[in-house]
Amino acid sequence: MTTQRPALSKAEMEIARIVWDLQKATVREVLDALPEGRDIDYKTVQTFLRRLEAKGYLSSKRNGRSLVYTAKVRPNQVIHETVKDFVGRLFDGEALPLVEHLIREQGLESQDIDQLRTMLNDLEGQQSAVK
Amino acid sequence: MTTQRPALSKAEMEIARIVWDLQKATVREVLDALPEGRDIDYKTVQTFLRRLEAKGYLSSKRNGRSLVYTAKVRPNQVIHETVKDFVGRLFDGEALPLVEHLIREQGLESQDIDQLRTMLNDLEGQQSAVK
DNA sequence: CTTTAAGACTTACGACTGTATGCCATAAAA
DNA sequence: TTTTATGGCATACAGTCGTAAGTCTTAAAG
Missing domain, CATH: 1.10.287 (Helix Hairpins)
Incomplete structure (x- = not known):
């Protein structure tokens, strides 16, 4: 079954992986979890999380004034699809x-x-x- | 040594691989070598080859009225870099x-x-x- | 010779990406 | 209670991507 969410871009994948890692996270928590030297704005992280939700990879739930994001699709599933696509394109599958x-x-x-x-x-x- | 050509996009990679496979190829030859069902225009292929050259992956040489494209960077090198980048982004390297x-x-x-x-x-x- | 077909070179164009700014509401600080 | 910081939601904006149409040139076909 070829589930069709729009593919993740590089930066989106980077952010998604942080959420997976933290299991649930607010914008700020993701921002704080970025590796040293990865300097992007709060708003930028916010945009990515919003897009990830729009694409169906994350879902959000309000907690006080903040949104808490969590995985909607199992990370392994996403990894699997991503690797599959990669193998397909570079090594004929x-x-x-x-x-x-x-x-x-x-x-x-x-x-x-x-x-x-x-x-x-x-x-x-x-x-x-x-x- | 982190050689810095701009990264290849998916479609560019697809075209590059065909050129590598044929070793040298004109626009039309690449077009003809596309897999069944991959229907893109002559002009589109032409654009990709031009971009691949601009990005430093291919070089071209005139032959009669046609341009013949060949690899400028060793395919293995490109594969290596691509895999490395992928592993970096999805599996922490x-x-x-x-x-x-x-x-x-x-x-x-x-x-x-x-x-x-x-x-x-x-x-x-x-x-x-x-x- | 005139018409046509095949190429190169130039330009386009909407979607998606990476990165953010602007405005509004509200909780915290002064 | 006025100011400030923090957050959400909407919007922006240049660059890249996938896909191609337009224009000019020339070799081949009639």
């Missing part, structure tokens, strides 16, 4: 080449590799059970 | 979580898993040699 790229070109440490191997073992167990 | 996500949530087949395992083995050999 094939996950494997991207995984290979990540493993060999973006820094994976030995311990990461061990962890991956473990995951692969588990996964294969499950798969053969299903097959 | 950590490749491992994305790899995990890909392995367990986007369809990897058993044979893919075997292949991955092999790759991991090879890679670990290299790494411990360096460490």
Whole structure:
């Protein structure tokens, strides 16, 4: 099922991730949670949160004079869709080449590799059970 | 070294990938190489190629009355940068979580898993040699 | 030769993005 | 109670994106 919310832009994604992280947050809380050096105005954050709600990703609820935003779509779902779109556009929809790229070109440490191997073992167990 | 070409948009990436694939191509050749059902005008393709050149990703050379476009930046480099940016924005710059996500949530087949395992083995050999 | 088709080069145009300002209400501070 | 800070809601505004139409030139077709 290809749910059709309008896609998130980069900056919108940045803000959404902060809300997900805080679970619920006001404009000010998001503003305060921005990383050092990311200097944007209160009003700008406000705009992004409003747009995120308009696009269907967040919902808001009044608390006193402030709006408290929370996720409306599960973060994992959004991540999933976003990754899928990315893989589609850059790797013809094939996950494997991207995984290979990540493993060999973006820094994976030995311990990461061990962890991956473990995951692969588990996964294969499950798969053969299903097959 | 953070090379600063302006980032590629989705549609630009789509066109760039076709040029990379063909190695060199005119507007018409790119147009013809578009997948079934991707209906955009000759002029639109022309615009994208021009923008890609303006952004420094392609260069063009006249051949008769046509322009032939070729990669100016190595495709792998662009892919690398794009993936890096993506990982940065969605996974705080950590490749491992994305790899995990890909392995367990986007369809990897058993044979893919075997292949991955092999790759991991090879890679670990290299790494411990360096460490 | 005149007409047509294919290209390049220039310009357009509405939607979306990133970033904010303006105005109004109200709670807190003085 | 007057001033100030904090918040919401509406509006702005230049830049980029996706998509293309207009104009000029030239090679090919008649």
